[in-house]
Amino acid sequence: MFFRLFLTLILVNFSLVSFPKIVRSETPDEWVQLGRRIHGGFGSYVAMGIRIGLDAMEKLEAKPGELTVIYQDGQFTPCPCVADGLMIATGATPGQNSLKVVPSTVNIKTFGVAILKNKKTGRSLQYILPLSTRSQLDTWNENLTERERYDAVMNAPADDLFSVKID
Numbered sequence: 001m002f003f004r005l006f007l008t009l010i011l012v013n014f015s016l017v018s019f020p021k022i023v024r025s026e027t028p029d030e031w032v033q034l035g036r037r038i039h040g041g042f043g044s045y046v047a048m049g050i051r052i053g054l055d056a057m058e059k060l061e062a063k064p065g066e067l068t069v070i071y072q073d074g075q076f077t078p079c080p081c082v083a084d085g086l087m088i089a090t091g092a093t094p095g096q097n098s099l100k101v102v103p104s105t106v107n108i109k110t111f112g113v114a115i116l117k118n119k120k121t122g123r124s125l126q127y128i129l130p131l132s133t134r135s136q137l138d139t140w141n142e143n144l145t146e147r148e149r150y151d152a153v154m155n156a157p158a159d160d161l162f163s164v165k166i167d
Contacts, residue, residue, distance in 0.1 A: 049085020064091035
């Protein structure tokens with residue numbers, strides 16, 4: 001009996017060590033809580049970063065920590081809050097040198113640009129947020145609760161929020 005229990009414990013430990021899994025099951029409420037904790041509040045700009053990060057991870061077949069991210073605000077964007085959402089979704093961080101926020105562009109028609117690259121495959125995507133995205137995000141920030149902001153960003157048609165180019 002003791003031997004069987006001992007053998008079972010060894011096999012369970014071996015399987016946990018040998019076959020690790022990344023479990024990622026954030027619910028909308030967990031994303032909001034995480035955004036609030038990391039950013040200090042949860043607005044639609046952070047939700048936009050999460051949406052882009054999750055979309056890129058799916059399209060580039062990447063897991064958390066497997067992307068590099070460059071985010072650039074537009075000339076009239078009030079803050080790079082989108083970058084915090086990108087960090088939350090992708091696991092890219094400034095400390096790991098996998099997330100960089102670069103100075104604003106001179107293109108006055110752009111709210112922001114995010115370039116996400118798979119470290120393993122080299123494939124990358126460029127997300128361009130037109131200036132019109134800002135007015136929609138600002139409206140959501142003014143009129144919706146944190147959770148409703150998350151839902152609004154996640155459920156809006158992608159074409160209304162950004163365009164994606166394959167680099």
